[in-house]
Amino acid sequence: xxLSAIPLPDGDLAFDPTWLDAGPAxxxxxxxxxxxxxxxHRIRMFGREVDSPRRSxxxxxxxxxxxxxxxxxxxHPWPTVLLTLRVRLRAELGVDxxxxxxxxxxxxxxxxxWHSDDEPxxxxxxxxxxxxLGATRRFLLKRRDGGGRxxxxxxxxxxxLMRGDTQRRYRHALARTTxxxxxxxxxxxxxxxxxx
Ligand SMILES: O=C(O)CCC(=O)C(=O)O
Ligand SMILES: [Fe+2]
Numbered sequence: 001x002x003l004s005a006i007p008l009p010d011g012d013l014a015f016d017p018t019w020l021d022a023g024p025a026x027x028x029x030x031x032x033x034x035x036x037x038x039x040x041h042r043i044r045m046f047g048r049e050v051d052s053p054r055r056s057x058x059x060x061x062x063x064x065x066x067x068x069x070x071x072x073x074x075x076h077p078w079p080t081v082l083l084t085l086r087v088r089l090r091a092e093l094g095v096d097x098x099x100x101x102x103x104x105x106x107x108x109x110x111x112x113x114w115h116s117d118d119e120p121x122x123x124x125x126x127x128x129x130x131x132x133l134g135a136t137r138r139f140l141l142k143r144r145d146g147g148g149r150x151x152x153x154x155x156x157x158x159x160x161l162m163r164g165d166t167q168r169r170y171r172h173a174l175a176r177t178t179x180x181x182x183x184x185x186x187x188x189x190x191x192x193x194x195x196x
Pocket of ligand 2: 115172
């Protein structure tokens, strides 16, 4: 398969359900499950600090620190398997991502609430490349102005690009599910301004 556009009014989505073949995707999932320093990130919710309902790790070039939900994260160094993806994404998209947020959803209870990736260091119209591994989970988008919404199933080995005004116009979330599901890893590659 190749990337194809998914219609989203005032946004820009592109999707390749089979960006990685099953074999390399399996190997990547195994390497990341075991090799990443998974942490509980503390996030601010309704004015209180709470544990986020998933495991996470912020990875990036030296200096690529990231302020998110009231906390500043210093980057962990790139594992080799993620540098390989960075190089492939640069070749295919012409974007040199300098950081990646890795998230581990251990089961259907782990999730991510509604947000936009609109931190100033991402710039006004960021390109975010989201690679999914493991269990297929439901990704939701809804317009900030209360208009339409969209649901996407993100399978093992898929690539979703969010570009243009997608962050400005929409929020997105990774829904919890009561279905019994195995673990899922998501990688959102980002290019952030360093030195801010
Ligand atoms: O897990 C996902 O598919 C979404 C992750 C996400 O929105 C993020 O890392 O900002
Ligand atoms: Fe996000």
